[in-house]
Amino acid sequence: MNILTWNTQWCCGMDGQVSVERIVQHALQMGEAAGGLDVLCLQEIAVNYPALQGQPGNQLAQLQALLPGWNVFFGAAIDEFTAQGRQQFGNVIATRLPVLQIQHHPLPMPAEADMRCMPRMCSVVTVNDPMLGPVRIMTTHLEYFSRRQRMAQARALRALHMQACALADVPPQPSSDGSPYQTKPHTHHAVLCGDFNFEPHETEYAQLSAPWGASETDGLRAGQWHNSWSVLHPDAPQPPTFRLQDRTWGPEPGACDFIWVSDSLKSHVQSWQVDSGTQASDHQPVLLALR
Numbered sequence: 001m002n003i004l005t006w007n008t009q010w011c012c013g014m015d016g017q018v019s020v021e022r023i024v025q026h027a028l029q030m031g032e033a034a035g036g037l038d039v040l041c042l043q044e045i046a047v048n049y050p051a052l053q054g055q056p057g058n059q060l061a062q063l064q065a066l067l068p069g070w071n072v073f074f075g076a077a078i079d080e081f082t083a084q085g086r087q088q089f090g091n092v093i094a095t096r097l098p099v100l101q102i103q104h105h106p107l108p109m110p111a112e113a114d115m116r117c118m119p120r121m122c123s124v125v126t127v128n129d130p131m132l133g134p135v136r137i138m139t140t141h142l143e144y145f146s147r148r149q150r151m152a153q154a155r156a157l158r159a160l161h162m163q164a165c166a167l168a169d170v171p172p173q174p175s176s177d178g179s180p181y182q183t184k185p186h187t188h189h190a191v192l193c194g195d196f197n198f199e200p201h202e203t204e205y206a207q208l209s210a211p212w213g214a215s216e217t218d219g220l221r222a223g224q225w226h227n228s229w230s231v232l233h234p235d236a237p238q239p240p241t242f243r244l245q246d247r248t249w250g251p252e253p254g255a256c257d258f259i260w261v262s263d264s265l266k267s268h269v270q271s272w273q274v275d276s277g278t279q280a281s282d283h284q285p286v287l288l289a290l291r
Helices: 020-032 060-066 147-169 203-209 228-231 263-268
Strands: 002-007 037-047 071-082 086-096 100-108 122-128 133-141 192-197 256-261 269-274 286-290
Touching: 002 020, 002 133, 002 192, 002 256, 020 037, 020 060, 037 060, 037 133, 037 192, 060 071, 060 086, 071 100, 086 122, 086 133, 122 147, 133 147, 147 192, 147 203, 192 263, 192 286, 228 256, 228 269, 256 263, 256 286, 263 269
Parallel strands: 002 037, 133 192
Antiparallel strands: 002 286, 037 086, 071 086, 071 122, 100 122, 122 133, 192 256, 269 286
8 A cells, every 4th residue: 555645735836836736646656656556645735715825726626637536535624604705725535445434533723812723634534455454544734833732633643543443442333234323444554644743853743652551541452653754764863844845934854744654554664755856835745655
């Protein structure tokens, strides 16, 4: 399974041009070099935001047209009606693998006076990989300006994975009656990717990756999130994914785009790569191969 994650900045490149097609073509080419892309996770996809640079229109419809044969799922962290009409902003998971379940989880947004911020979401698409079986693909984009909100969101992502693993350990009563109670694909296999807006030396990183024990899980098996880069290169810092092509947000490049894997997938991590040269966004795309 090849998974690519990319904060697209509403598909606005360093040349100021907005091009969904450029983002998709580059992602597919990057995946093709690894044997073919199976899952594409994009952050900052816009629908009807003419005030943004480049005046993005309906980028969801453009993605669907550019990915024939793929299922495209949009998690709109922002969904509002203004003088411009309906406006949406959020994350996309697109896949050519069979899909078993879709979930969208709003993330915490604790109040903080006079803080520039916006709602955040984690979308989850459970796919059926021919070799690995059901895998939860999770993508998100955490708050940039508020550390308080970002920490709450990191804790929530950790808790979501703990809950899913507990359900896989102790599944609900099975049902095949065709009702909403019918059996769901509970699995330990999970990938969490996106733009986390924190770096490996920060406390939010430590919080998200902290192991959980019996006291947190009512005696169920322990686990944690693992940065897939560190699985392969435990003694090396992750290459930067932000502020390489644009220093608007800081003087030095940094790593804030991660692909995390569950304990159950740690041994399946085969390769990790970042395209440090593309200027199609202000972030760099990251590709993970699981085998």
